[in-house]
Amino acid sequence: MANIQQIAKRAGVSIATVSRVLNNATSVSPKTRSKVEDAIKELNYEPSMLGRNLRNSESRLLLVLLPNISNPFYTEIINGIQDTAIASGYHILLCETDSKPERENIYFNMVKNKLADGVISMDPTVNMQKLNELAEHYPVILCSEYEENGEIPYITVDSELAAYQAVKHLIKLGNEKVALITSDEKFLYARLRRTGYERALKEYNLPIREEWIYHTKGLDFHYGVHAMRMLLQNEDRPTAVFAISDTLAIGALKTINMELKDSEPIAVVGFDNISFSSMTNPTLTTISQPMYMMGCQATEMLLSRIKGENVENIVLEHELIIRESTME
Amino acid sequence: MANIQQIAKRAGVSIATVSRVLNNATSVSPKTRSKVEDAIKELNYEPSMLGRNLRNSESRLLLVLLPNISNPFYTEIINGIQDTAIASGYHILLCETDSKPERENIYFNMVKNKLADGVISMDPTVNMQKLNELAEHYPVILCSEYEENGEIPYITVDSELAAYQAVKHLIKLGNEKVALITSDEKFLYARLRRTGYERALKEYNLPIREEWIYHTKGLDFHYGVHAMRMLLQNEDRPTAVFAISDTLAIGALKTINMELKDSEPIAVVGFDNISFSSMTNPTLTTISQPMYMMGCQATEMLLSRIKGENVENIVLEHELIIRESTME
DNA sequence: AATCAAATTGTAATCGATTACATATTTGAA
């Protein structure tokens, strides 16, 4: 791989002139310009990002932190992030932490070292203390999961309200025994969705029964399968379930299909409107978040921060999508 | 962010000594070492990857190219890649090309510019010509999709054989009318799976009927839904379907569920064994690829290439997983 | 032809690290 020196020599000019052609900045005579351009083509030259970034302290690369890519929830958000980034001349790198905080370090260092210009974190398992430290000096945005009263700008939806509406929908269908499948309450979204669940129950004077609330250890399908099995072991079985994630809801649906073949079905509502949710049988009623939009706006926020501007937190509108799982 | 100069000044030593402490290489007296370590802690210093990479021509970062992360097929492979990379002191960056070749350029440049040490491409839509050029000078491995008789080392499964076995399974169940849902045949895996499909039909003296072969424009569920609708419009309907991807198979299953409520079901076999395939109703018979293993070995191949070693192509074993979709 | 401003090009410092080589210091055997 040729470097700027070799181009300069080949074109018979100084490296400064080559650099000028590269950045088509100040005046370069047409003759020299074309000599340099020829040399660049002949040697198949690409400027080194390393040299350039070192000098400019800018990489035009954005990091996107996510726990793992197996949850389809992230897919559409990432599309939004990517499209917006590219439209502004940036590129993104997806960083999967696998919920292992030690893996975050390398990515945080990339930002500190100007290998990346900023971070969008969608990782609920992120080490918030470290992220806060990073955010003191570098551009960081939280997307979806956030910190209440924290310093880092965020974009999200109103999880409490959405959960409230989901459960209210179940109650209005005549369900007085609504179970909750949720994850670890160290995550804000889990706490908020539980609060919404409880608010709906209270509003209709229904009891909150701990045995109808199941906490999973993760969001993969099989946790939902298992959660529903446990819930069905109650003597007094729930007639409906609200799951804080579509993946869990789909697992629950699977258990219901398997264990309750011909009996009265149990109504299910999920959260996220992942693409699978319209492929299940029955199709899944769920809360739809504007995921693409969320990705776009998160990126705009980050780009603003990179420019040094301040940004406001954003709470986007959600929508209850009613499908077969609450219709039979 | 402090730099090495400031550490040197603070510790009252030269930058060379600081660098020595950092790389705990040649001799540094215990006294100086601890002075430097103190300074590093006090100033919260992290060495710049930019400076270091520029000097060392090494980043210990690997790029993973994929068309998009929405196909869960990639998830497990990436886990394998990531675990193996980390075990060897490397980190990975996921690069989603969205099947837009212009997006590849930035990633290829990262390699040329030593911002990354190598590439694992899982992108069937990649510009092979450019990738071949890159591979002439930099470490590149193909994973899953590959080029027959190409120069780039690859790891994959025997798609032709797997498809043959899948279709044979359907035929043995008594299906004489087996349809194929496949994608664009510009992809090698699509061509190979079609060949396997045809081999099985021929072996049982069944006709290959073009109207039972549907080409989709992508792999998302809805393409499968649509493909199955089209296939059902045949006067002479197929009694079984082999889809070259689980996502397509699941879409097909959806259409079958919707349109053929009570009539004789159509048997379906997919390909990939994505986690959702055991959540559908009926659960999906499919070909399982050793995805985690594939990721691990792809990474080992790449690390060997980075060390300058030669590697052999690898064809891993697959397995037919029989589930409900071929049992009723 | 002489003059001078504008346009073009070159020189050299800089970004933050690593490392060959040079120099200084310590150690220990004679």
Next chain:
DNA sequence: TTCAAATATGTAATCGATTACAATTTGATT
């Protein structure tokens, strides 16, 4: 005490770009 060997540290070049400033060329004007 002396001096060579071993150990410790510093100096300066280097990686590949950008850019302030200096130097040169151009060409219009008198």
